[in-house]
Amino acid sequence: QVTLKESGPVLVKxxxxxxxxxxxxxxxxxxxxxxxxxxxxxxxxxxxxxxHIFSNDGKSFxxxxxxxxxxxxxxSKSQVVLIMTLMDPVDTATYYCARxxxxxxxxxxxxxxxxxxxxx
Amino acid sequence: xxxxxxxxxxLSASVGDRITITCRASQSISRWLAWYQQKPGKAPNLLxxxxxxxxxxxxxxxxxxxxxxxxTLTINSLQPEDFATYYCQQYSSSFPEYIFGQGTxxxxx
Numbered sequence: 675q676v677t678l679k680e681s682g683p684v685l686v687k688x689x690x691x692x693x694x695x696x697x698x699x700x701x702x703x704x705x706x707x708x709x710x711x712x713x714x715x716x717x718x719x720x721x722x723x724x725x726h727i728f729s730n731d732g733k734s735f736x737x738x739x740x741x742x743x744x745x746x747x748x749x750s751k752s753q754v755v756l757i758m759t760l761m762d763p764v765d766t767a768t769y770y771c772a773r774x775x776x777x778x779x780x781x782x783x784x785x786x787x788x789x790x791x792x793x794x
Numbered sequence: 795x796x797x798x799x800x801x802x803x804x805l806s807a808s809v810g811d812r813i814t815i816t817c818r819a820s821q822s823i824s825r826w827l828a829w830y831q832q833k834p835g836k837a838p839n840l841l842x843x844x845x846x847x848x849x850x851x852x853x854x855x856x857x858x859x860x861x862x863x864x865x866t867l868t869i870n871s872l873q874p875e876d877f878a879t880y881y882c883q884q885y886s887s888s889f890p891e892y893i894f895g896q897g898t899x900x901x902x903x
Contacts, residue, residue: 705889719896720894772837780840
């Protein structure tokens with residue numbers, strides 16, 4: 675059974691750095707056909723794709739947020755990590771990790787999400 | 795940059811109705827469009843890929859069509875569990891980013 679689960683702080687202060695971890699099970703991050711994205715959704719808004727890490731460790735980022743984002747994976751721990759710097763109240767959102775098969779471009783499996791609030 | 799515009803933003807319907815949601819792309823994306831359903835407090839759930847391919851386990855009352863810049867999601871004979879928010883998402887390799895439409899909230903009339 676494929677599962678993804680996000681973890682990290684639920685409250686961060688403005689200007690701080692957010693580090694989120696996605697723990698996956700039911701598949702391997704070393705599988706040459708699977709990649710993982712981070713997607714966020716502000717309250718009442720549409721989802722917004724942030725970053726993706728491919729099976730070959732290639733990465734792609736949202737153009738508007740690229741300068742603030744880092745994505746990496748630890749295959750041995752079955753984890754994908756997202757780092758977002760310079761957090762602002764407008765970054766308050768539910769952050770999801772989701773699995774993509776190959777370069778299909780859509781996500782078949784999603785985590786439950788973690789609501790991150792940015793407030794002093 | 796490519797944009798996806800869904801209409802309507804909100805749709806009121808009754809159980810048993812047939813409804814259609816439209817997603818328009820600002821540039822042609824061929825058939826590289828997916829549809830998701832999202833219920834409150836839950837992650838989006840993939841319904842349709844490549845404009846019209848139903849994901850495994852999705853009821854046959856859901857269908858998708860379209861190509862280029864105009865796409866539709868149709869739900870025949872609405873069931874109580876279908877009341878949710880629906881999003882389209884483009885994944886054309888011609889555009890480097892994965893973009894979602896702004897969503898259509900399907901409400902019970």
